[in-house]
Amino acid sequence: MVWQEMLPPRFRRGVPDIESDDNSAVTEVPVDQEKSFGVRRMEAIAASFTIYDKVALFVAIFLVAYSRNLDGNGRKSFQATAIAEWDSAANTAMLGVVRSCVAAASLPVYAKVSDWFGRSSIFLAIVTFYVIGTIVQATAHNFHTYTGGYILYILGFAGEHVLFQILIGDSTSLRSRLIFAYVPTLPQLINTWVSGTIASRILEVSTWRWGFAMWTIIMPCVALPLFFALYGAEYRSKKKGLLKDIPSTRTIVSTPAYWLDFFWKADIVGLFLLAASWALVLIPLTLGGGTSSKWKTAPVLSPLFVGLCVTFPSFIIWEAKFSRFPLLPWTLLKNRHILASFGIALFSTVSQSVQSTYLYYTLIVSFGKSVEAATRTANVESFCEVIVGVSVGFAVRRFRVLKPFIIFGACLYVVAYGLLFKYRGGHTSADFAGLVGGEVVLGFAGGFSLTPVQVGLQASVGHEKMAVITALFLTATVAGAIWTNTLPARLAANLEAIGTANATTYAKQVYGNPLKFVQANPVGTETRTAVEMAYRSVQRSLCTAGICLSAMLVVFSLMLNWVELDDRQNKEDKEEIAVNDEKMAEADGAGGAPPVLAAKNEKVQSK
Template structure:
């Protein structure tokens, strides 16, 4: 086994068998430079295909669902996939620890292949919906492994840049995807999934192939199973590691921490479904189904933490991770960034359209300042970490930038604020958020031994999705409650005949028909509601920054962790 260095990380040893979170995970790989290039091309192209299809689907969803006479199903189509992504991340991380990275990517290919068959042929809404769900499961498995592979292969000092490079498609897809979706809708809406599916499946299977080759090459280079080492190594890589003796169901269930996975998965599903779909129930947050899901989900997550701390033989989340101040700080700050941003700026589009009287395209481009800035911020942070070997100051500076942007957003005056000011604040928030997330992710990895990297990276992604979903719920609750109350409070002499408040809240196109006096009242109510949302986001962000202040310094240039074994031969 490899020795620990002074940073608590493990040195590179290609012959080391690494036990991740206590399970029997064998991560032997030997790479050629060509195979590494093909692997990262595959990861990049799958990220491109997924982002392109996601944004085209977002643009074309009303038209696609209308083709099935099922526009009512939009709320489920937009909410359930994000719930699946968040809930299944820990499960796939544990699966990859037990059965290997290649096996998990193979599972991804199986689900996404079935998904695209359904999406390409779906005769009705529920078949289409099933395809979307299978696709969410498959892409979740792939991207869990994608993050882990970067940690498995790339030296720590270069990981921030590598993570950021995979975000490059997001810089231009926000402009390209709506146009491409409108063109494909005129031909056949199934091509929206056809183009993405062709790219995704091609590079998904290429990724499986190069992973299997790297594993088989290790067995060959190290003379394991000779003279049939290469062939048997390929088979092992596809089927997952084995101790030589078939495991019983009870043993496998124990090593996968089945009870822990069930508790965290269903607890997460219940809470996120309640937060996403509360508006579908009469009574909203106070309805019995919503209250029941939140209480039951909360109890399951509490039970999960107790189980992991006291009873799990091979825990999904070793408690030593949460006792590590750097890991804890990184998890909280990443969750807080997404929760604060979604609370404060998720509803920025309607705010701009109403207060600035711009069309949907201009509002979209102003909001793009955040998303484009996020990718650029992550890229710059990666370069800075590679150059300086430091992550804390970048994380703290980024977090301060998010706080500043949210503070500036509080003073946005609608007609009294130029579009340039709105766009620059969005860009500042995005740049700062991207830098914070990337730096916190690298700091988290730098503080862990390699055996904990997989679950550490997955936990960060889990907090991102969980925090983001909570942010959307908090922002939605604020807008749905404060906007109507503010409109009613501003009615002249309380005269409800002056303005149809219900229609203002539910139909943004109705606002364009209002008289100047009515419009002024509505715009003032929008500005006030956005101010409350910005204050809520600012409070969330400030609270989330506190644990990050206790993260420990690690010299990224000196820290060592397992990296890929690279050979020149084929």
């Protein structure tokens, strides 16, 4: 029965560990599909890896990840200062939506391109996007120009994240993967405590522009070791003759037939329709509120109508009827374990962003904290997540199961949002300690659940195209919609209650530049107290939404199958061998196996 798959094997009665129906935790992958050139190239490179090659690879990944993480933490302060300078703080939620849309649309593209052109080539493109985007941000003089650079930067930032996970999946076993999956996030253990100080000092002695610009020099330099590690391993594989049957990147780029094949296999049309749907739906939802009601205006309703009634239905029809290689394989969407994993990824991300999108401003306004303290506090969650996640990784390597850890993490989410609901503002040490405690528990919850769910997906279906389905397509919109539609009115109401002249106009100014307001209104003044109460009221709504969303995580975690891990790189290997054995037996009965199938079966068995 299906429910028995959610139990440990010892409690099952007459249920095999692996089933072939749609409810199985394992999705059968056809063995007669030719692998992409980039995948074959990476397999050849990984086959020639020595222990020293792997150490060099992970050290290089750590160096790039450290710089990327330190830059990302500091950008929170630099970005807040920049957009406050332009009186555009209310558009912070828009940047979150842009981040989610761009990342979600680019992740599957990077996965497809790296499978086709190779990991080394895509890393070069990623660093280029990162540097160019940062240059545009550093030289921007208005919010619109900054957003353009932000898009390019996110293309590079998201690309690095997915490439790290691909490289880790290429070179680790399922049993150890959870430990190594945290290598790109280990820098958070250091940067959580130093990034706030660095950002504060840069803003004191220079400007936010230099805070961005210095990374256009640092990032290319720290990327060189990873380039050398990838190209060096590829060169040695070529010398050994392991790449003789695989066309080079130059050959692929210069051959039109390969580009046509890439067009279909990457599902370019599907990617375009999906990205358009996200943009047309999510951005109007965020911009529809604000300091004046815009929900009945054409600039909001028209994109919503086109996104919901034209582009998204077109995407569904294309994927179901016309796409040769669907972006969202329908067989995966029938699998309960896969759906539950997606539910955890989606709801945990949405619930986290509900409280984190404006956490920095809340700390400064409602708690009266400095830039340095606010930056450090905003990073506490990720710090705890890394510590706990690595520890869970070693425990998973020992016990080889995931589900108990994920269930415990889901329960911790509910506890965390309960604390954040209670402690959402105040200037006593107890108030601040309560918020920090909530962030710590939230980090524990993420460490027990998020990355283990990702490893569980890989253990269930192998290296499938998970990026597009686990995209954060609704992440910042929930927070943006609640915040944008409620804060201006509550600010105006509170300011009117204390007799502030031109309360509506003043509320708009506070809403657009809270940092300037804090500097002009010390803690304890009547106006500051009124604004703080408005912020706390909105945080109440955000945390209530977080509690409701986190409750669903417990349900999804109970729906997961009991996935056991082993020392293979891919769980697919066992199923592929079984399928090949069955086809070989049929072929033997008919007079012999086809040469191609026989060769593939021999290759799989040798693994």
